[in-house]
Amino acid sequence: MPRTLFEKIWQSHTARTYGTRDLLALDRVFLHDMTSLPAFETLRERNLEVADVARSLAVIDHTVATAPGRNEETYPVMAPTVRAFRREVTERGIPLIGLGDPAQGIVHVVAAEQGAVLPGMTAVCGDSHTCTNGALGAIAFGIGSTEIAHALAYQALWLPRPKSLRVTVNGVLDPWVSGKDIALAIIARFSTDGGTGCAVEYAGSAIRALSVEERMTLCNLSIEFGARIGLVAPDDAVFSYLEGRPRAPKGAGFDAAVSAWRDLASDDDAHFDKEYAIDARSIAPMVSWGTSPEDAIPVDGAVPDPGTAGDRSQRSRWERALVYANLEAGKPILGTPIDVAFIGSCTNARLSDLRAAARVVDGRKVARAVRALVVPGSSGVKRQAEAEGLDRIFRRAGFEWHESGCSLCAALGPDVVGRGKRCASTSNRNFENRQGPGSITHLMSPPMVAAAAVNGAITDVRTLAGTLA
Amino acid sequence: MTGKLTSIEGIAVPLLWDNVDTDALVPAAPHKRINGGGRDRLREVLFHEFRFDPAGQPKPDFVLNDVQFQGAPILLAGENFGCGSSREVAVWALLDYGFRAVIAKSFAEIFEQNAYKNHLLPARLDAATHARIVSALSRSRPPQMSIDLVARRIAIDGQAIGSFSADEMGLEMIVQGVDEFALTAQYVSDIVATQRRLIEAYPWLGG
Numbered sequence: 272m273p274r275t276l277f278e279k280i281w282q283s284h285t286a287r288t289y290g291t292r293d294l295l296a297l298d299r300v301f302l303h304d305m306t307s308l309p310a311f312e313t314l315r316e317r318n319l320e321v322a323d324v325a326r327s328l329a330v331i332d333h334t335v336a337t338a339p340g341r342n343e344e345t346y347p348v349m350a351p352t353v354r355a356f357r358r359e360v361t362e363r364g365i366p367l368i369g370l371g372d373p374a375q376g377i378v379h380v381v382a383a384e385q386g387a388v389l390p391g392m393t394a395v396c397g398d399s400h401t402c403t404n405g406a407l408g409a410i411a412f413g414i415g416s417t418e419i420a421h422a423l424a425y426q427a428l429w430l431p432r433p434k435s436l437r438v439t440v441n442g443v444l445d446p447w448v449s450g451k452d453i454a455l456a457i458i459a460r461f462s463t464d465g466g467t468g469c470a471v472e473y474a475g476s477a478i479r480a481l482s483v484e485e486r487m488t489l490c491n492l493s494i495e496f497g498a499r500i501g502l503v504a505p506d507d508a509v510f511s512y513l514e515g516r517p518r519a520p521k522g523a524g525f526d527a528a529v530s531a532w533r534d535l536a537s538d539d540d541a542h543f544d545k546e547y548a549i550d551a552r553s554i555a556p557m558v559s560w561g562t563s564p565e566d567a568i569p570v571d572g573a574v575p576d577p578g579t580a581g582d583r584s585q586r587s588r589w590e591r592a593l594v595y596a597n598l599e600a601g602k603p604i605l606g607t608p609i610d611v612a613f614i615g616s617c618t619n620a621r622l623s624d625l626r627a628a629a630r631v632v633d634g635r636k637v638a639r640a641v642r643a644l645v646v647p648g649s650s651g652v653k654r655q656a657e658a659e660g661l662d663r664i665f666r667r668a669g670f671e672w673h674e675s676g677c678s679l680c681a682a683l684g685p686d687v688v689g690r691g692k693r694c695a696s697t698s699n700r701n702f703e704n705r706q707g708p709g710s711i712t713h714l715m716s717p718p719m720v721a722a723a724a725v726n727g728a729i730t731d732v733r734t735l736a737g738t739l740a
Numbered sequence: 741m742t743g744k745l746t747s748i749e750g751i752a753v754p755l756l757w758d759n760v761d762t763d764a765l766v767p768a769a770p771h772k773r774i775n776g777g778g779r780d781r782l783r784e785v786l787f788h789e790f791r792f793d794p795a796g797q798p799k800p801d802f803v804l805n806d807v808q809f810q811g812a813p814i815l816l817a818g819e820n821f822g823c824g825s826s827r828e829v830a831v832w833a834l835l836d837y838g839f840r841a842v843i844a845k846s847f848a849e850i851f852e853q854n855a856y857k858n859h860l861l862p863a864r865l866d867a868a869t870h871a872r873i874v875s876a877l878s879r880s881r882p883p884q885m886s887i888d889l890v891a892r893r894i895a896i897d898g899q900a901i902g903s904f905s906a907d908e909m910g911l912e913m914i915v916q917g918v919d920e921f922a923l924t925a926q927y928v929s930d931i932v933a934t935q936r937r938l939i940e941a942y943p944w945l946g947g
Contacts, residue, residue, distance in 0.1 A: 306827060413825075563761075683768050704789045
């Protein structure tokens with residue numbers, strides 16, 4: 272019987288079925304400082320131990336400062352949490368990558384860089400953007416704190432079996448259109464719960480042509496599409512990405528792994544419960560206007576009129592979003608002034624993201640009154656960017672150059688946008704108050720944020736780039 | 741954990757927005773300020789930015805501040821409730837505030853699973869039942885609802901109004917007052933056998 276990529280991995284990891292749920296064996300459990308402490312409490316209450324510390328990895332990223340010179344004590348509000356997290360994982364012998372460690376970074380970025388997630392794996396973390404590393408051909412998904420405790424204790428979880436959804440993107444992308452724009456276009460078209468209950472496989476010629484890092488951006492946003500799991504069949508690009516990573520197999524072991532990984536693809540006549548398709552050529556650089564990731568439009572589009580909404584509840588949601596975002600229906604989004612430009616997060620702060628943004632910034636200046644910052648996805652990304660001179664390009668233009676962490680994506684550390692301030696952001700959520708109380712977020716790709724920083728307003732990077740030598 | 745739960749009765753609060761996200765349920769700034777990002781005093785954090793203005797005064801037009809809905813154990817929502825983050829504090833905050841059930845047209849997946857694990861009922865309604873409930877609630881002061889978890893039926897002011905759907909295993913855990921840790925303990929040998937089979941075939945899956 273032909274099977275999807277998702278079914279192949281899921282079925283091989285199913286230890287038991289009970290009604291509509293499967294007991295899924297897990298290969299990796301990742302932990303971070305924000306959601307893990309209650310899981311350790313649960314383990315204590317129930318007198319349970321961590322089943323396999325060697326298959327867990329803890330990273331400090333969410334609640335810390337990112338300003339230059341920071342350490343785990345810099346942000347006093349959350350320092351006790353970070354301290355407690357460090358103690359809990361260290362006591363149990365779980366490997367920890369904390370601040371100051373050369374491998375530190377945002378957990379999903381670190382997991383991939385370390386080769387800790389590999390094709391065919393099941394991996395979990397108490398963070399909804401765990402789906403990022405589905406880009407490597409793994410089933411990776413976010414879980415709650417009670418599930419973290421269960422995953423640590425049993426190296427398995429009871430899960431409803433997801434439906435399968437394939438999103439096919441064929442055609443050639445405009446050079447200024449990236450994985451971020453594909454994701455926002457999909458969510459805008461099929462809605463923020465279009466993938467709910469599904470494991471999404473992204474397929475088609477445009478997906479094949481994406482770099483591994485862009486696939487990570489695309490898979491990262493699966494949860495904004497409602498899907499806990501998003502993945503892409505692994506190919507040579509993924510295998511070369513993984514070769515030589517610290518936790519990836521080596522030598523003959525790597526060759527054996529690659530030959531097994533080549534089977535990780537949906538069979539030609541595999542059945543998907545749902546199929547969506549989108550034409551790559553139709554996708555423009557995208558920007559969000561409202562308070563849900565589905566509120567995204569082409570940058571040369573207009574803010575929608577609630578009068579044209581599909582139904583009454585959408586109309587009322589759009590009306591509230593317009594008030595919150597302080598925008599006028601029917602007006603072009605182009606030229607909307609911004610206060611903050613943020614390049615960071617597990618969505619868009621890998622090396623290729625920084626390179627793409629630096630290309631736009633090079634030789635230009637950040638507009639007066641705009642606070643612009645780059646928060647690299649990992650300390651490794653930061654070092655590599657510095658080796659290439661990207662930090663100098665950003666600093667010369669007036670960007671702040673930070674240490675790695677989640678920063679303005681979730682405002683769980685000290686970094687906030689400010690009340691009533693408008694942020695062009697490479698992150699993943701434009702929810703009300705997401706980037707701090709009263710923050711207004713416009714999601715876009717790294718080059719688009721760079722262009723907005725330079726012009727001090729939402730800009731079509733294609734027209735700005737046209738002036739580049 | 742709580743004991744068996746077969747019915748939930750009391751006032752239902754309508755908050756009919758779609759896509760109520762986890763940052764709306766538990767916004768980061770007040771969560772950090774009030775309890776340092778922890779688990780206590782979450783009733784103060786729930787919907788904080790909607791309940792209070794920047795000066796900390798209650799916003800009179802927000803439904804949870806309406807006096808007729810005080811002490812309500814049931815929240816009636818729209819579509820895709822709980823979307824966004826995996827933060828389980830979103831569920832703990834609803835429980836701490838006094839809610840025992842959220843009924844909605846649909847839920848985000850991680851929120852829904854987190855709800856079951858904490859015995860907060862996430863009851864799904866089809867569009868027709870949802871519309872009937874919305875209209876019945878608007879006629880009732882204060883709207884008294886009862887949810888029968890065993891029969892999966894909902895009544896308003898004693899009148900049956902429709903049924904809800906739920907994840908079978910999740911609902912069973914709430915009704916029986918149990919959780920999956922005990923169930924899993926019976927199947928440890930299956931997990932171990934599966935892990936062994938996987939690692940033999942694919943050694944790189946090991947640590």
